[in-house]
Amino acid sequence: MRSEIAARIADFQALTGAHTSIGLAPMAGACPPELSIAVCKAGGIGSCGALLSSPAEIAEWARAFRAGSDGPFLINLWVPDPEPLRDARHEASIRAALSDWGPAVEPDAGDAPLQDFGAQVEAVIAVKPLGFSTIMGLPSEQVIAEVKRAGILWFATVTTPEEARAAVEAGADVIVAQGAEAGGHRGAFRAENAERQAIGSLALIPAIVDAVSCPVVAAGGIADARGAIAALALGASGVQIGTGFLRTPEAATNRGWADAITGLAPEGTVLTRGFSGRTGRAIRTRYTEAVASGDLPEPAPYPVQRGLTANMRKAAAKDGDIDRMQAWAGQSARLAEARPAGEILRTIAAGIDAFLA
Template identity: 70%
Template sequence: MRREILARISAFENLTGAKTPIGLAPMAGACPPALSIAVANAGGIGACGALLFGPDEIADWAESFRAGSDGPFIMNLWVPDSEPHRDTLQETQIREALSSWGPAVAADAGETPILDFDSQTHAIIEARPTAFSSIMGLPSQDNVEALKEAGLLWFATVTSVDEARQAEEAGADVIVAQASEAGGHRGSFDPGNAELQSVGALSLLPTIVDVVCCPVVAAGGIADARTAIAALTLGASAVQIGTGFLRTPEAGLNPAWADALAETSPTDTALTRGFSGRLGRAVRNRYVAAIEAGDIPDPAPYPIQRGLTAAMRKDAIEKRDIDRMQAWAGQSARLAQARPAGDILTEIAEDIETFLA
């Protein structure tokens, strides 16, 4: 078993240029270059969640990363959903309800523009990361061909066995298996199936490993050596850590969010559509509890709900109010440490090496 794990890790490291089987999970809004630099310089793979970045911001992020590291990194985009259904009455009710949770919500708040995916993809190709990372579906074949022609690897995030099969058939070089423990948005190809496809790592990882030939990276619930070793034992070739790095100084997280993670047990997180309209795992704060109780109308689809909650989320950040904050958190949040990211990664890598020796 150990020889097999070592072979998988070695193949992944040769493919990506990493020196450890550990990467940063790409988290939109929570992946400053400093965090990726620390991860990459310790032998891991840096990451940028570029969902909210235009082409110039993508280029700037990559330039900032390369100013501090020559290590590998990935850049992640969401594959766009189809045009959302608009319900004027529902949106009005949500605006009225949210106005008691923060600043008044503007009448046009739901008019949330989506950045052009093709332009973002082209910018990532120009930025030349180690890999392009996708979530929420599969890029077009034209985009896949362009990525491959540019020499980029493609990491495809999936949440089910069927999605893994589809991704490999489409040409994915690496499958990222996002288990239900993961913080932030669920990566389901069909947003309507996200709740049904919330499968834990113990079941998801081995079943995906058994049906694909490419390397599988485990994501969700991994925050220390114990959880990383478990994922590698289940068949993963590497792991991604998201929430586990959020309390590091390099992450620069809002103090209220960072402090909340230290006290967040698995049952203190919840899957909610309340912030963006897309299902995601967050700290179960007062706002999330109100959504669950039906005290706030059912969320509008993504990205309408994201626009409707923008004023509240911004106000919560400015006032460090965890009860209204979009505080994404995985179920292993309590394992996150307030230490330098490089020290955390080095310690996990050394423990993995010792276990496999």
């Protein structure tokens, strides 16, 4: 088995140009260039979660990264959802309820604008990262063709074997298998499946490895060498780590968020639609419990709910108030360490090497 794992890692490193099989999971709003620079300097693959970024901001992120590293990196975008169904009366009830949790919510808050996906893709192609990473579905054939014509690998995030097969059929070069343990938004192709098809990594990784012929990168619940080795033993060629880097100085995570991650038990996280309207795994707080119990109205669809909660989230971040903060966290959050990202990555890589030896 060890020789098989070593061979997969070697092939993945040859494909990506990385010196390890470890990458930073893209996290929208939590992937400053400094974090990817530190990851790449230690031999890993950097990433930028660019959901909220304009084309100019994508270009600036890439410029800042390349000023500090010549290593490989991914830029991640969400494949747009269909237009959400709006319910003015229900949105009004959410606005009224949220007034008890933060500043008053403007009547038009639900009209949350999205970045232009086509323009974002053009920006990604212009900066030419190692990989174009997607989540929440499959881009159009035209987008995939343009990305591949630019010599950029397509890393397709999936949450089920069925999604993996569809992505490979569409031309994915690498499959990112996102287990239900992962912090942040669940990448299900259909929003309604994000909770009812929440498959853990132990079952998901081998099922996807057996379903596709391209390299598989495991994401979700991995924060130390034990988790990485387990994923590799299940057939993955590489791993992505997100929450495990949130306490590093390079991540510059909000202090209240970082403190809440410290020692957080797996049951201290919960799947919730309360912040954005899309299911994500967050720290269990007074707000997420109010959403789950029905004390707050059913969340509106994405991105309407994101707009409605914007004032609360901003105020909570300013105050460091974890009970109202959008604080994503995976189920292995307790393993996140408050030390430099490069040290963490090198420790994990050394653990993998020791196992293989």
